[in-house]
Amino acid sequence: SAVISQKPSRDICQRGTSLTIQCQVDSQVTMMFWYRQQPGQSLTLIATANQGSEATYESGFVIDKFPISRPNLTFSTLTVSNMSPEDSSIYLCSVRDGGIFNEQFFGPGTRLTVL
Amino acid sequence: AQTVTQSQPEMSVQEAETVTLSCTYDTSESDYYLFWYKQPPSRQMILVIRQEAYKQQNATENRFSVNFQKAAKSFSLKISDSQLGDAAMYFCAYRSGSGTYKYIFGTGTRLKVLA
Numbered sequence: 001s002a003v004i005s006q007k008p009s010r011d012i013c014q015r016g017t018s019l020t021i022q023c024q025v026d027s028q029v030t031m032m033f034w035y036r037q038q039p040g041q042s043l044t045l046i047a048t049a050n051q052g053s054e055a056t057y058e059s060g061f062v063i064d065k066f067p068i069s070r071p072n073l074t075f076s077t078l079t080v081s082n083m084s085p086e087d088s089s090i091y092l093c094s095v096r097d098g099g100i101f102n103e104q105f106f107g108p109g110t111r112l113t114v115l
Numbered sequence: 116a117q118t119v120t121q122s123q124p125e126m127s128v129q130e131a132e133t134v135t136l137s138c139t140y141d142t143s144e145s146d147y148y149l150f151w152y153k154q155p156p157s158r159q160m161i162l163v164i165r166q167e168a169y170k171q172q173n174a175t176e177n178r179f180s181v182n183f184q185k186a187a188k189s190f191s192l193k194i195s196d197s198q199l200g201d202a203a204m205y206f207c208a209y210r211s212g213s214g215t216y217k218y219i220f221g222t223g224t225r226l227k228v229l230a
Contacts, residue, residue: 001162031216042220043205090158096216103210104218106160110199 002027002095004107012113013083016036020079021110022092031096034066035071038089046091047078083114117142119209121221128197129229135182136224138207140161145169146212149183149190154223157201163205165188168212194226202228 003026011016013019032049046066047055055068070076080087090111094104118141128134140149151163166174166183173181178198182191194201207221 042222043218044220045217048217067227092158092160094160102148102216103162103165104216105162106152109158109160111158 001097002029002056004093004095006093006107006110008110009108010111010113012055012115015084015114017083018078018079018081019083021091021093021112023076023078023107025074025095028074029095030098032070032076033094033096034068034076034078035092035094035106036089037109043092046078049078049093049104064101080112083112085114086113088114116173117144117147117209117219119207119212119219119221120178121205121207121224123224124166124222125225125227127229128194128200128201130197133195134197134226136194136205136207136226138190138192138221140190140207140209142188142209144211144213148210148212149181150208150210150218151179151181151190151192152206152220153201153203153220154206155200156218162206164192171186197228199228199230202226 005024007022032098034046035043046061047057051070067079090109092109094106120139142176147168149166153161153163164176181192204223206223209220
C-alpha cells in the first residue's frame, strides 16, 4: 500500500487567514481525495484531486473556499481559505489503490483549529 | 442515494473477549464493495477488512471477520480475542462498483477495550 504523509500535522490559525495542507505519496497514484472530519463526526469527501485538471468538488464545497492543486501524480495541496471557527476539523487526504478493490489509503490527517 | 448507518456510537469489550460492531447500508445497486476502517487516537485511518458484494463468503483477516448479509444489507465486524490496541473508532464504508471511487462512510463506532 502507498505511504502517505501530510504537512502540517496540526495548526492553530486565526480567522480570516488561509492554510495550505500538503499531501505527499511515495508512489504515483491516479486518484487523490480530500476529506474533512469535523469533531466527533464521520468523514465527508470535499473533492477529488485530478492531475492536470481542476478538482471535482462535492456538493456543499466550492473551489473558492477549498482550492486544490495536483501538479503531479504524487503530490496535492488543499487550501482552506478565509477560515472561520467552523472550519476547525481534521483534513485527510487519501489515494486510490489500483487493485480490484480500488480501496483508499489515508494520510495521517491535519488537525486544524481556527480561533 | 446510498447511505451507511452505524447504530452503535460506542461499544466496550473486555480484553480477550469478542465484540461485534454493526453496520447497515442502503443501496439499489447489486455491485459494490464494503470496508471497515479503524482510526486510532493517532488519527491514521487503517483498512481492517473488505468485502465484495458478489462474494457470499465472509471475509476474514486474522482476528477480524465480517458477517455479510446481502439481502438484509448488513455488514457487521467481529473482533475476536480483543486487544488493547484494538481501541479506536471504527468506520464502515461503502463504494459503488459502477465506476465512481467515492466512499460513503458511516458515523463510526468508538470501541473501548477494558483491561
